[in-house]
Amino acid sequence: MVLAIVLSALVLIGWTALSDRYFPQPKPGAAAPKAASAPSAAAPVAVAPARTDVARALAAAPRVAIETPRLNGSINLKGAVIDDLVLLSHRETIKKKSPPVRLLAPALATNSYFAGFGWSGDGLAAPDANTLWQADGTILAPEKPVTLTWANAAGQRFAIRIAVDSNYLFTITQTIENGGTGAVGARPYGYVSRFGKSKDTSSWTNHVGPIGAFNGAVNYKVNWKDIDEVPAGEHFQSKGGWIGFGDHYWLTALVPDQAASIDAGFRTGNGNYQAEFAVPQTLVGPGKAVSTTSRLFAGAKEVNTLDAYQEAGIPLFDKAIDWGWFEIIEKPIFKYLDWLFKLVGNFGVAIILLTLTVRALMFPIAQRQFASMAAMRVVQPKLKALQEKHKDDKPKLQQEMMALYQKEKINPMAGCLPIFLQIPVFYALYKVLMLTIEMRHQPFALWIHDLSAPDPATIINLFGLLNFTPPSFLALGIFPVLLGITMWLQFKLNPAPMDPVQQQMFSIMPWIMMFMMAPFAAGLQLYWIMSNILTIAQQKWLYSRHPALKEPVKT
Numbered sequence: 001m002v003l004a005i006v007l008s009a010l011v012l013i014g015w016t017a018l019s020d021r022y023f024p025q026p027k028p029g030a031a032a033p034k035a036a037s038a039p040s041a042a043a044p045v046a047v048a049p050a051r052t053d054v055a056r057a058l059a060a061a062p063r064v065a066i067e068t069p070r071l072n073g074s075i076n077l078k079g080a081v082i083d084d085l086v087l088l089s090h091r092e093t094i095k096k097k098s099p100p101v102r103l104l105a106p107a108l109a110t111n112s113y114f115a116g117f118g119w120s121g122d123g124l125a126a127p128d129a130n131t132l133w134q135a136d137g138t139i140l141a142p143e144k145p146v147t148l149t150w151a152n153a154a155g156q157r158f159a160i161r162i163a164v165d166s167n168y169l170f171t172i173t174q175t176i177e178n179g180g181t182g183a184v185g186a187r188p189y190g191y192v193s194r195f196g197k198s199k200d201t202s203s204w205t206n207h208v209g210p211i212g213a214f215n216g217a218v219n220y221k222v223n224w225k226d227i228d229e230v231p232a233g234e235h236f237q238s239k240g241g242w243i244g245f246g247d248h249y250w251l252t253a254l255v256p257d258q259a260a261s262i263d264a265g266f267r268t269g270n271g272n273y274q275a276e277f278a279v280p281q282t283l284v285g286p287g288k289a290v291s292t293t294s295r296l297f298a299g300a301k302e303v304n305t306l307d308a309y310q311e312a313g314i315p316l317f318d319k320a321i322d323w324g325w326f327e328i329i330e331k332p333i334f335k336y337l338d339w340l341f342k343l344v345g346n347f348g349v350a351i352i353l354l355t356l357t358v359r360a361l362m363f364p365i366a367q368r369q370f371a372s373m374a375a376m377r378v379v380q381p382k383l384k385a386l387q388e389k390h391k392d393d394k395p396k397l398q399q400e401m402m403a404l405y406q407k408e409k410i411n412p413m414a415g416c417l418p419i420f421l422q423i424p425v426f427y428a429l430y431k432v433l434m435l436t437i438e439m440r441h442q443p444f445a446l447w448i449h450d451l452s453a454p455d456p457a458t459i460i461n462l463f464g465l466l467n468f469t470p471p472s473f474l475a476l477g478i479f480p481v482l483l484g485i486t487m488w489l490q491f492k493l494n495p496a497p498m499d500p501v502q503q504q505m506f507s508i509m510p511w512i513m514m515f516m517m518a519p520f521a522a523g524l525q526l527y528w529i530m531s532n533i534l535t536i537a538q539q540k541w542l543y544s545r546h547p548a549l550k551e552p553v554k555t
Contacts, residue, residue, distance in 0.1 A: 057108035058084055062132075064146050065139045069166050071299070075140065076106060076114075079129040080148050080160050082170065083107065083114030085298055090249075094441050094449050103250055103298055112272075113194040115252065115296050117160055117172050121185035121281055125152040133160070142166045155180035156284075168299025169309060177289040188292040189278035190254045192244050195271055197224045200248035206435060207322040210266045210275060211253075212236070212243035218319040227268045235265030242314060243275045246301070249437040251320050255295040258313060300437050303334060321435055330428040334436055337429075341438075347451050348444025351429075351523055355530040358425055359538070365421065366538055375410045426527070433521040444526065448479075451523035455479040476518050479525040484514030486532035493539045 061078035066085065073085035085104035092098045104113045119126045127133070133148040140146045145163035152158075161173040174188045202208035207220040210227065214236045222234045243264045244253030256262050256277050264277040277294075284290050297309070301321050310317040323330050333354070340350035382404060390397035404410075433439050439452045447457045455477025460470040487510035517525055 051110045051112075052108050054084075054102070054105050054109045057106035057112075060106070060108060064135045064137065064148075066164065067139055067141050068164055069142075071164070071168065072100070073104065075135075075146070075148075075162065077133045077135060077148065079116060079131060080118070080127070080133045080150075081107075081114045081116040081129075082162075082296065082298070083112070087168075087250075087300055090300055090437070091441065094443075101250070101300075103252065107193075111195060113192075113252070115190070115192045115254070115298065117174055117188070117190045117294070119158065119174070119176060119186050119188055120278075121187050123182070124156065124184045124186055125154050126186075127152075127158055140164055151179075154184075156184060167305055168297055170296040170298070171293065172296060173291055173293045175289055175291040176284055178284040178286055181286055183283050183285045185281045186284050186290060187278055187281040188294075189276060190256070190294055190296070191274055191276040192252050192254060192296075193272050193274045194245055194252075197273070198245070198247045205322070205324060205431065206248065208246060208248055210234070210244075210273070211246045211251075211320065212264065212275070213241040213316040213319065214238035214243075214264065215241065216315070218316050220322060222266060224273070227266050227273060233265050233267035235263065238262055238264060240315065242297075242317065243277055244297070245273070245275055246320055249301055249440060251297060251299065251301050253297045253320065255297065255314050257293055258315065260292075302437055303331075303338070323435070324431065326424060326428055326431070329424050330431050333425070333428045334432045334438075337432065338438060341442075346444065347439060347442040347523065348448065348526060351451070351526050352530050354429070355527050355534065358422070359531065359534045362421060363538070367542065375408060379404060379408050379410065422531070426524075429527055430520070430524050433523045439521075439523060442523075444522070448522050448526075451526070452521050454519055455522045455525060476514065477522070477525075479522055479529065480514050480518040482529050483517055483525055483532070484510045486529055486536065487513060490532050490535050490539070493536060493543075 058074065061076050063074035063076055063084070066073040066075065066082075070087065070089050071085060072088055073082075075081070076083050083104055083106045086100045086102045088100050090101045092101055104115070105111050107114060116129075118128070127150050131150055133150050135146055135148050137144070137146045140162060142165055145161055148160045148162070150158050155178070157177040157179060159173075159175040159177075161175070163171040163173075165171075172190070176184075176186045178184055198208050200208045202223060209224050210222040212219050212222075215238045219236075227233055239261050240256065240258030241262070241264070242253045242255040243266075244251060246253075254275065254277055256264075256279060260279045262277045262279055265275075267274045267276070279292060282290050295314070297314075297317075299305070303318070303321065306318045306320055336357075337347075337350050337354055340353050341347050344350055344353070383401065386397060386400050386404065390400060433452050440450070442451050443449045444451055448455065454475060457477045458470055458475045459478070459481065460476060491506045491510060517528065
């Protein structure tokens with residue numbers, strides 16, 4: 001049991017710190033895509049302007065409004081960029097009057113973040129960041145696309161048709177019509193530009209920053225630091241795929257035509273980071289027109305939404321959430337937890353029902369565990385006699401002990417099985433609570449208003465009455481204390497180990513775990529508390545079935 005607890009703690013805390021320092025980040029899937037030269041036809045990295053607030057930046061150019069059930073914002077007609085977007089379904093904080101999350105902001109804003117599409121090519125006078133486009137409508141909404149148009153003096157006419165669905169996906173159709181007298185080369189491109197790095201922290205358990213899918217594999221390897229250190233940036237060649245920037249809960253990603261061969265990459269300059277792609281140049285003859293369709297995702301990393309887009313033709317889009325190596329366990333737990341939430345309407349209650357389900361599935365194993373513990377209790381005098389008899393011959397002692405286990409039909413490891421089986425479940429729940437936006441800002445009851453955050457009722461500062469914030473390792477809330485108490489009660493019900501060192505470990509372990517778990521999500525603490533309570537009830541009942549466990553060891 002001590003070993004299982006220590007392993008759980010190492011998985012949650014120690015492994016992350018060690019792997020970040022000594023091991024490269026994992027990159028699942030196919031081999032890394034071949035590096036490519038920079039997609040030079042893409043937009044230049046924006047020059048750092050004098051920054052201002054969002055309201056003033058929005059008033060600096062004419063706009064087309066964006067109105068959908070889940071998005072609100074506008075398209076800047078100067079440069080034809082989508083640079084104003086708020087997510088109506090998600091709030092900045094848990095306060096009632098908290099504004100919706102702003103994802104995109106204009107180039108002039110303090111935290112600028114925007115996406116655009118354009119062309120470059122041989123002999124082509126292409127539109128640029130200062131081009132003022134004309135729109136055929138004033139509002140972009142589902143089933144109500146908007147087309148932006150502009151023509152140069154050489155007779156080429158450019159059009160960008162923008163459509164949006166009821167979630168977070170924009171469909172962009174770029175068309176060039178050549179009304180000139182000679183052929184021109186046209187190379188469509190798309191880009192996402194953001195000022196500065198994400199405020200969210202990237203770790204081994206959750207990748208934040210540059211992300212993309214190239215040649216059938218998602219690349220979690222490129223980080224902000226990698227882009228900073230390479231003057232030309234990080235570049236890839238791929239057929240289809242997608243590229244963009246991911247925050248903890250948000251994603252902005254370009255999705256080119258999946259049949260197209262693309263040059264894609266990440267660059268930096270003037271404090272901006274840019275993700276971009278460009279398709280091969282096409283020769284457009286006089287009187288001809290060429291169209292290219294791509295997509296832009298700008299929204300929340302909702303599991304079911306990403307899954308739906310993947311099924312609709314965006315490969316590996318569900319991997320925008322960094323599930324890691326244990327996705328096979330994590331996603332089913334999320335799906336079941338989400339189903340329970342929709343059934344009962346409270347994520348805390350859903351976590352309790354998940355705990356009941358896990359304990360019910362493991363109950364037969366727990367019965368065998370207690371039977372094995374009872375049998376081990378009975379043979380303790382024989383084991384002690386063997387230890388005295390062969391104390392100077394360790395190989396002989398091991399041989400005799402194994403013979404005794406076989407004779408008594410005892411598996412000494414059976415008592416550890418339920419605990420070890422719960423480790424992947426516990427870790428999967430930790431990842432679900434940490435990664436999925438569906439858990440963000442979900443209340444439980446009383447003072448727990450966000451199950452994805454630590455328990456806010458910290459005892460050290462008298463539940464907030466004292467005007468200071470304790471460090472995370474001292475931020476003991478009511479849930480961590482309950483966790484420690486229930487673990488202590490659980491250990492008290494266990495048969496006392498004969499080894500005094502083990503007795504000492506069991507006596508201090510609950511209080512160590514109380515401090516270790518304090519910084520973690522309240523939902524994770526709720527799961528562990530409920531699991532401890534169910535284990536205590538289970539132990540009470542099983543003791544009645546195996547009274548030998550309560551009897552003192554005969555010597």
